[in-house]
Structure formats: C-alpha cells, structure tokens
Amino acid sequence: MSKRKALVLLSGGLDSSLAVKLLQEQGIEVKALHFYTGFCVTEFKRRLGQTKEDGTPYENPALKAAAQLQVPIEIVDISKDYYKVVLNPKFGYGKNVNPCVDCRIMMLRKAKEIMEKEGYDFIATGEVLYQRPMSQTPERLKLIEKEAGLEGLILRPLSAKLLPPTVPEKEGWVDRSKLLGIKGRSRKVQMALAKKYGLEYEQPAGGCCYLTDETYAARFKEAYATEGTITPDDLTLFAVGRHLRLPSGAKLIVARNEGEVNFLKGFTSRYGFARRVDGKGTLALIKGKPAEEELQLIADIVARYSKREPSKVLIKVGDKEHLLEGKPVSDELIEPMKIYAKKEVGSGA
C-alpha cells in the first residue's frame, strides 16, 4: 500500500506539534499548513520592534515547530479575506472579538482545496475536545467539519478516541487504538508526551491571535458603537498605543514607546497627528475631526505623554497646522477617555 498523506494544521503550539508526531509514528506522510490571518501577535511585536527579554526577536512558533518535527510547512495567506470574517462572522464571536468558529471553517476550506489539488488523503488538527468552550465541543467540531465540506476527513489525534471514527480510521490508514483520548483544559498528558518525544515548545502555548485580547476587543466594540464602522486601518491600530476618545468623538492614538512612534508615523500621511515640535516624546495620531476647543487638550495630552513637561506641540489636522503650548494634563482627567478592558468596580478582579 502506498503511503497515506495528511495535511496537519500547525499553529506551532504543543497540541498541533503532537498531532504531527502521532501521525508520523503511524507512518503517515505529513505536510504542515500554517495560516497567516493578519492578526498575528508575533508579526505585531516584530513590527513594533519589541524583543524577548534576552533581546532576540520573537520567533514564529510554526516555523520553529516544523523545523523541529522535520515536516515541510506551507504558510497560507488568508489575510485578504480574513478581515471580512472578523467584521461579520456568521457564527459570532468568542469571549472577545475572536470569530473562532468562522476562522476554523475558513482555514479548513482552504486546507480542503490544497488537499484535493495536491492529492492528500485527509486533514488532521491538534484540537482537544472541550479545551476551548467555543469551538471545541463535539457539536461545534461537527458543525465546523460540515461547513468546511470535510465530514469524516478531519482527524483529531489527541481526542480521537472520544470522537466518532473518521474515514482514515475506518479505512485502516491509521490505527485508532494508538491515538489518544484527551479532553479538557489540563495539559498534563501533552506535557508528558512532549518530554517523551523531546519536543521543545512555547509556554504558555497558543496565544498567537490578538483578536482574543480583551483590550483589543474593548476598542473594537467601542469604535463600532461610536463610529458605526470599522476600517481595515482600525483593525491594525486597535493593537497599538493608548486609545483616547475625546468629547467631540474624535480619537487619539498615543504611542507608548519609540517602536510605536515609528509605527504610527506610517499613518501620518492620511491621519491628523500631534507631537512635540522638537520631535521628542510621543506621537499621537488623530482620527476624526476634533473640535476647535479640543486642540489645547490634545497639546496637553501630548505634553503629558512626552516626558510630562510643558512643551511646544504641533498639531496637524487636515491641511491646518496649529502650534500650541502643551501643559501636562492630569491622569485623572485622561482616565475616563481611555479605551481598554476596564474591570468592573467592585468585581475584585
């Protein structure tokens, strides 16, 4: 019998790496697929010039895992269509603005295309039953399969024993008895297996998608409620800087460090902005049209976030430039304007 071939969705986390390993052990030829959605935390950190504590760049976990597992990897770019899913998910959002169900369906549909084009037999994922409440219940897994047109063709080696037999199991391409029956959030079994196989992995696992971030979600929801629309630029900017909503409805995005200043500079040709005349300190992007009487407030906010000292501030809105003396504004005044995941008072959180 010729060797059976599987495509494995590889995030680079431990679970998907183990899925690859379990199939390799059964003699299955594996190719890894990694999806680029445009909402990747590593990409963002690198773009903002952030590094790990030791000063080295954040690594792409999927590339690292594929090299370690010695499987070919293809990075599939779905970013062009992905933002439409983020704005209008058929199956709704998770806890934040993560459209996990729609996202899985989109990735699996793409995987199906590749499977058919390149002659693979089935698809496998590192999904673990009940690990994530939104997308990993038996009902959800079934729904996702059906929507992707892959019924019976998605094997979840980590939880296979708890799920109905798939085509690869029924056909004897893989031995079901050698697959696992893991469920829930505990990672004990996976960690023991990592040790057994000598796999290095990122800890904590996953967390590559910033749509699951609470502050990102708070900004997304606030912008939608206030402005009525979300633009592709917004989807990028929600992840950067401090966001302040001014009383007029205009918004300030204030850089927190040099990396963010450089990043926001890239937007100054199409947005208003404010910064110290001498170029020191922060840069604040202005979205929308602030009221005339708010210009002083903007200058004061820039002064607050630029070494907290009085300074001359240049504000450019549309074709107009304004030069104002900024006096650092108090944090109490700024706080109600800030948009982030605020904890409820008295929740103790």
Place this chain on the structure above:
Amino acid sequence: MELKEIKPDLVHDVTGTYCPVPIVELSNQIKKMREGQIIELVADDPGSVKDVPAWCKSTGQEFLGYYEEDGEYHFFVRKVK
C-alpha cells in the same frame, strides 16, 4: 564562495514586511523558480534570521547563508526541489 559573490537568479525585496509575510513571499517566489536556481531575499525583519533557515530546513531547500548590511538582511536560498 563569499555570499556577496553569488549571482542570484532572482532578487526579491520584502523590506517593510514582518513575520510571516517574508516567508510567504519567499515560498511564492521559489514555486516559480527552477531547481538549482538561487534567490536573494532582502528583508529588514530581524526575526527572519531565524525564520528563513527554519523554513529551508523544514521544506528541504538549501540555505546558503545571509549577510547584514545597513539594517537589511540578504538571504541566499537555492531551490533544491
């Protein structure tokens, strides 16, 4: 052979893009090339220094090396398959 003496069949500039876009670009270009041809990928994402060799290792392409100049990284990869 010194890297700077290599005459690549193709030079592809991905400066201004960050992980994983440089790898997506590299992969797309390699698909269009013939076996034995060499691509020079120019990137400014410091993380590419790890990503490009890792991608080559996993996909079986030959990583010839890289040099850094003025904040840009020049990677040389030979298409093997």
